Amino acid sequence: MKKYVVAVSGGVDSVVLLDMLVSKKLPTTYHLLPTNNQLIVAHFDHGIRADSAKDAIFVNDLAKKYGLPFETKREELGTNTSEDMARIRRYKFLRALVKKHKAQLVTAHHSDDVIETIAINLSRGTGWRGLAVLDSDIIRPLTSMTKLEIIDYANQHNLAWQEDSTNAGTKYLRNRIRQKMSDFDDDSKRQLLGLWAEQKSLKKDIDNEAARLVGEGPTYDRYFFIHLDFATGLECLRCITKALLTRPQLQKTLHAIKTALPHKTFVAGNGIEIIFTSRNFTVKLVK
Numbered sequence: 001m002k003k004y005v006v007a008v009s010g011g012v013d014s015v016v017l018l019d020m021l022v023s024k025k026l027p028t029t030y031h032l033l034p035t036n037n038q039l040i041v042a043h044f045d046h047g048i049r050a051d052s053a054k055d056a057i058f059v060n061d062l063a064k065k066y067g068l069p070f071e072t073k074r075e076e077l078g079t080n081t082s083e084d085m086a087r088i089r090r091y092k093f094l095r096a097l098v099k100k101h102k103a104q105l106v107t108a109h110h111s112d113d114v115i116e117t118i119a120i121n122l123s124r125g126t127g128w129r130g131l132a133v134l135d136s137d138i139i140r141p142l143t144s145m146t147k148l149e150i151i152d153y154a155n156q157h158n159l160a161w162q163e164d165s166t167n168a169g170t171k172y173l174r175n176r177i178r179q180k181m182s183d184f185d186d187d188s189k190r191q192l193l194g195l196w197a198e199q200k201s202l203k204k205d206i207d208n209e210a211a212r213l214v215g216e217g218p219t220y221d222r223y224f225f226i227h228l229d230f231a232t233g234l235e236c237l238r239c240i241t242k243a244l245l246t247r248p249q250l251q252k253t254l255h256a257i258k259t260a261l262p263h264k265t266f267v268a269g270n271g272i273e274i275i276f277t278s279r280n281f282t283v284k285l286v287k
Contacts (some may be wrong), residue, residue, distance in 0.1 A: 003103035010162035013108035
């Protein structure tokens, strides 16, 4: 019997997700319909807002209402914590629960989140993969729903939720992007979501082809990489480093593969070292 860790912040998105999972009213495009005792409600308190403890109490009460187990953790990250760090700490907690319960993670990302994430990635210059966002082992049943549809569901089913006071500010990039994208018409959003679906499919094809080209490793032919075009080289290198490197780190590593002297070691980042001979290089993960 599968188990599912459901990330619930207390906001309207995750409150609606939890209710849909319990009542088996997920969008028809999604087929995840676990029984109630397969769900574990998870809440992470960043300790960023002075009133955040109220959210944990609210989500705990929500779990009790549905008769579900509740897991929570609080960290004192502070008001100056970056958006990226807050996300990293939250997912570390959620991933730990997934491992503990041998479960899958379910989050409440919706179609507006997809569009915002694409815009954020493109603004950061992440390349074409910035369009293939939210593509992982995480289950996201609400990506076919808009924010307005989620709020409508909550109102129709008399659901209460907590408002995060930081959502109205402009400190975080996502909030600034969200405000700018509020003028997007429905047709533009549909086009972006269509492009998102295409890019996710393309991403799988590229990953499979890159794996076929490079082989199993951990030792690879420098000559092969030297004669690849830049874009293909990055994709092949991303494959053999298990997607652990950022795009700038991949670019520097690719340059090192083409220019490094034999018997040199290049520290690529995130625990990855590249050891060179005149003909080959070996990828080593330092623990």
